[in-house]
Amino acid sequence: xxxxxxxxxxxxxxxxxxxxxxxxxxxxxxxxxxxxxxxxxxxxxxxxxxxxxxxxxxxxxxxxxxxxxxxxxxxxxxxxxxxxxxxxxxxxxxxxxxxxxxxxxxxxxxxxxxxxxxxxxxxxxxxxxxxxxxxxxxxxxxxxxxxxxxxxxxxxxxxxxxxxxxxxxxxxxxxxxxxxxxxxxxxxxxxxxxxxxxxxxxxxxxxxxxxxxxxxxxxxxxxx
Amino acid sequence: xxxxxxxxxxxxxxxxxxxxxxxxxxxxxxxxxxxxxxxxxxxxxxxxxxxxxxxxxxxxxxxxxxxxxxxxxxxxxxxxxxxxxxxxxxxxxxxxxxxxxxxxxxxxxxxxxxxxxxxxxxxxxxxxxxxxxxxxxxxxxxxxxxxxxxxxxxxxxxxxxxxxxxxxxxxxxxxxxxxxxxxxxxxxxxxxxxxxxxxxxxxxxxxxxxxxxxxxxxxxxxxxxxxxxxxxxxxxxx
Amino acid sequence: xxxxxxxxxxxxxxxxxxxxxxxxxxxxxxxxxxxxxxxxxxxxxxxxxxxxxxxxxxxxxxxxxxxxxxxxxxxxxxxxxxxxxxxxxxxxxxxxxxxxxxxxxxxxxxxxxxxxxxxxxxxxxxxxxxxxxxxxxxxxxxxxxxxxxxxxxxxxxxxxxxxxxxxxxxxxxxxxxxxxxxxxxxxxxxxxxxxxxxxxxxxxxxxxxxxxxxxxxxxxxxxxxxxxxxxxxxxxxxxxxxxxxxxxxxxxxxxxxxxxxxxxxxxxxxxxxxxxxxxxxxxxxxxxxxxxxxxxxxxxxxxxxxxxxxxxxxxxxxxxxxxxxxxxxxxxxxxxxxxxxxxxxxxxxxxxxxxxxxxxxxxxxxxxxxxxxxxxxxxxxxxxxxxxxxxxxx
Numbered sequence: 001x002x003x004x005x006x007x008x009x010x011x012x013x014x015x016x017x018x019x020x021x022x023x024x025x026x027x028x029x030x031x032x033x034x035x036x037x038x039x040x041x042x043x044x045x046x047x048x049x050x051x052x053x054x055x056x057x058x059x060x061x062x063x064x065x066x067x068x069x070x071x072x073x074x075x076x077x078x079x080x081x082x083x084x085x086x087x088x089x090x091x092x093x094x095x096x097x098x099x100x101x102x103x104x105x106x107x108x109x110x111x112x113x114x115x116x117x118x119x120x121x122x123x124x125x126x127x128x129x130x131x132x133x134x135x136x137x138x139x140x141x142x143x144x145x146x147x148x149x150x151x152x153x154x155x156x157x158x159x160x161x162x163x164x165x166x167x168x169x170x171x172x173x174x175x176x177x178x179x180x181x182x183x184x185x186x187x188x189x190x191x192x193x194x195x196x197x198x199x200x201x202x203x204x205x206x207x208x209x210x211x212x213x214x215x216x217x218x219x220x221x222x223x224x
Numbered sequence: 225x226x227x228x229x230x231x232x233x234x235x236x237x238x239x240x241x242x243x244x245x246x247x248x249x250x251x252x253x254x255x256x257x258x259x260x261x262x263x264x265x266x267x268x269x270x271x272x273x274x275x276x277x278x279x280x281x282x283x284x285x286x287x288x289x290x291x292x293x294x295x296x297x298x299x300x301x302x303x304x305x306x307x308x309x310x311x312x313x314x315x316x317x318x319x320x321x322x323x324x325x326x327x328x329x330x331x332x333x334x335x336x337x338x339x340x341x342x343x344x345x346x347x348x349x350x351x352x353x354x355x356x357x358x359x360x361x362x363x364x365x366x367x368x369x370x371x372x373x374x375x376x377x378x379x380x381x382x383x384x385x386x387x388x389x390x391x392x393x394x395x396x397x398x399x400x401x402x403x404x405x406x407x408x409x410x411x412x413x414x415x416x417x418x419x420x421x422x423x424x425x426x427x428x429x430x431x432x433x434x435x436x437x438x439x440x441x442x443x444x445x446x447x448x449x450x451x452x453x454x455x456x457x458x459x460x461x462x
Numbered sequence: 463x464x465x466x467x468x469x470x471x472x473x474x475x476x477x478x479x480x481x482x483x484x485x486x487x488x489x490x491x492x493x494x495x496x497x498x499x500x501x502x503x504x505x506x507x508x509x510x511x512x513x514x515x516x517x518x519x520x521x522x523x524x525x526x527x528x529x530x531x532x533x534x535x536x537x538x539x540x541x542x543x544x545x546x547x548x549x550x551x552x553x554x555x556x557x558x559x560x561x562x563x564x565x566x567x568x569x570x571x572x573x574x575x576x577x578x579x580x581x582x583x584x585x586x587x588x589x590x591x592x593x594x595x596x597x598x599x600x601x602x603x604x605x606x607x608x609x610x611x612x613x614x615x616x617x618x619x620x621x622x623x624x625x626x627x628x629x630x631x632x633x634x635x636x637x638x639x640x641x642x643x644x645x646x647x648x649x650x651x652x653x654x655x656x657x658x659x660x661x662x663x664x665x666x667x668x669x670x671x672x673x674x675x676x677x678x679x680x681x682x683x684x685x686x687x688x689x690x691x692x693x694x695x696x697x698x699x700x701x702x703x704x705x706x707x708x709x710x711x712x713x714x715x716x717x718x719x720x721x722x723x724x725x726x727x728x729x730x731x732x733x734x735x736x737x738x739x740x741x742x743x744x745x746x747x748x749x750x751x752x753x754x755x756x757x758x759x760x761x762x763x764x765x766x767x768x769x770x771x772x773x774x775x776x777x778x779x780x781x782x783x784x785x786x787x788x789x790x791x792x793x794x795x796x797x798x799x800x801x802x803x804x805x806x807x808x809x810x811x812x813x814x815x816x817x818x819x820x821x822x823x824x825x826x827x828x829x830x831x832x833x834x835x836x837x838x839x840x841x842x843x844x845x846x847x848x849x850x851x852x853x854x855x856x
Contacts, residue, residue, distance in 0.1 A: 044352060045352070046347070046352050046353060046354050046355060047355065048355035048356065067355070067356050068356070069354040069355055069356050071352070083354065084354075084356065085340070085343055085354075085363065086340075086342075086343025086344070086346060086347040086354060087343065087346065087347075088237070088339045088340075088342035088343045088346070089339050089340055089343045173335055173338055173339060174331075174332075174335050175332075175335050175336060175338075175339050176332060198336050198339065200332065200333070200336055200365075200366075200367075200368040201336075201364075201365055201366035201367060201368045201426065205366065
């Protein structure tokens with residue numbers, strides 16, 4: 001709903017879907033364009049993550065049943081992005097050892113968006129609700145809407161953490177997505193896997209493997 | 225005028241995927257890249273529902289800003305659709321159309337398909353292949369397509385998406401001016417995809433994409449040519 | 463771009479009204495203009511698609527289809543019927559051409575397309591205090607529609623765009639020039655806004671509403687506007703340095719409204735209709751994470767009517783999440799006031815529990831969380847809160 005001409009914009013504000021989220025759209029567009037250019041240039045690659053033991057970062061290990069695809073970006077941070085069906089369809093974000101003061105967003109594929117005002121800074125002392133709010137803020141910065149459906153304590157990686165489920169309506173194309181996340185903070189560092197896929201067909205298809213992956217996780221207690 | 229972000233994402237996906245293919249223009253020969261494993265033909269008389277064609281035509285202003293042209297789009301939609309129906313008939317298929325109310329109800333599935341189509345464009349036709357797909361056209365919308373079958377009784381659904389831009393007079397003038405300075409500007413790009421989905425399984429059986437610098441959907445004959453180009457790799461009907 | 467940033471805040475009152483200031487002219491002390499001799503035009507017929515106006519209609523038709531299918535459309539029939547009825551009352555003979563869509567967006571905005579499609583955002587419905595205020599905004603939009611301002615805008619924009627692009631192409635204009643050009647594109651002109659204000663008031667009066675309520679909208683928006691941390695909007699952008707347009711607009715409206723005394727405001731009708739959704743919209747507002755503006759809004763709402771448990775909760779929650787200075791103490795105070803008022807959202811007790819938890823006040827934490835779980839056993843985070851209670855049990 002972006003036509004700048006024609007009655008879409010009232011006298012009162014062309015904010016939000018206009019204003020701020022339009023700005024996000026422009027930034028998102030720039031980021032996407034940059035991504036696509038990177039794809040063209042061969043800077044972005046997809047590698048297979050095989051079944052079996054797989055380490056992410058220095059402290060997180062999984063024992064996978066079945067392969068995944070990892071999308072490797074030139075400026076990858078501490079998070080990895082995995083997918084089964086392709087980025088426009090499903091995404092698995094893997095955080096390993098995000099430190100106090102580091103930005104959730106800067107660590108992911110989209111990359112830091114130029115000039116964005118909101119940061120999603122992780123703090124070691126955060127309560128589960130606050131961490132969920134960080135993810136929520138990140139997923140909704142383009143105007144998408146987020147609805148938490150479940151938040152409960154859960155063990156992750158052998159550490160006391162939590163699990164959360166949510167729904168997301170993606171602003172850009174109205175696709176309705178389901179999400180599942182497993183999080184633990186160990187020695188002040190954040191470890192998490194968060195999966196997002198369309199609620200029709202795709203989330204049900206892959207969620208069991210995400211749960212298997214979460215169940216297999218081990219957070220090593222070495223110093224980072 | 226601003227692109228809609230979604231249009232841009234899709235154009236980007238399809239455009240990028242086409243750029244990574246060696247030839248400057250779509251090759252005419254049908255390839256296995258367009259077909260899902262184990263599929264290459266349809267029986268004559270197969271019922272295909274044509275999902276609402278998603279077409280948008282733009283005029284490129286001098287600076288390259290695309291401006292949506294509703295009257296062109298209206299005309300192009302009509303030409304494209306009639307060319308499509310004609311082509312389907314020629315192929316020996318039975319076409320079922322969707323009412324506006326039904327289209328409303330199937331909107332979520334339509335949007336879902338759009339996301340899958342972008343994934344196919346980037347990861348199957350582009351150079352960011354997903355190792356787990358093993359180079360195959362292997363995507364399925366699964367049970368999600370059932371309501372389409374229930375509403376129409378068709379066995380397959382055909383989705384079409386086209387974005388087409390044309391140089392405005394100012395753009396053409398600018399092209400001349402800059403050509404003198406040794407700068408080449410595009411005159412407009414025609415980007416699109418066409419996808420055939422099996423309504424019994426949800427599998428994407430056939431996917432074709434188009435990205436080229438020519439074609440005119442505003443006139444009947446050229447519009448037919450565009451449809452032919454899109455359906456060029458269509459599975460055999462026998 | 464600075465201007466876009468500025469436009470990107472809550473209560474709006476941005477965009478067009480301001481955009482018009484960004485253009486060359488400064489506001490003269492001209493009289494508001496005669497309203498008495500304006501007449502409602504006859505119903506419009508659909509223009510030929512090949513014309514620019516026809517093209518715009520067709521574009522809007524497609525937007526309307528998208529909106530009809532959008533998950534962001536609010537489908538509550540009572541709400542839609544209510545807003546539609548207000549629009550119809552204002553539009554009179556144009557009523558059959560007006561189609562209202564209420565969208566789930568937490569900002570103050572309404573707009574109307576030349577094909578008769580009207581959008582109203584939930585952020586606006588949260589902020590207006592009564593039906594007359596809603597009518598003021600809708601009347602203003604209908605004013606733009608009746609005067610076909612969108613077409614004027616389009617024609618103006620096309621010539622600007624072509625000109626600007628040509629300049630840009632030849633590298634003759636820098637960021638400032640483009641800004642000024644785009645600023646013109648972004649909103650209705652100042653004259654158009656004035657016209658819409660005048661017509662809106664006339665329509666309001668004709669439909670029996672108290673025109674004085676139109677002024678209150680601007681007063682309320684100003685309160686939110688000034689709450690921005692940087693204070694003066696002028697500091698955000700040199701374009702607004704010399705004038706406070708909202709204040710001016712407010713003055714003009716006040717003078718005009720004085721010409722139309724009488725009329726009703728219908729507060730209860732509006733509150734009744736939005737009641738089922740108000741909590742969701744309040745939560746949306748909090749989630750915008752624009753605490754200063756949210757604080758201004760909730761405080762203003764409480765000043766208008768104290769003892770609203772959902773708004774007291776909202777203000778408490780906003781402060782708890784902002785967590786600056788004396789926010790925590792103030793949050794506790796608001797949460798407790800909400801509970802005292804009765805009918806408070808269960809989340810009130812969760813908020814209290816969180817604060818007590820952070821302070822190590824175990825007994826209070828336990829009591830609050832227990833109350834939350836009692837009131838909302840099926841809450842998404844029930845299991846999490848339960849685990850906190852169990853932790854305290856040892």
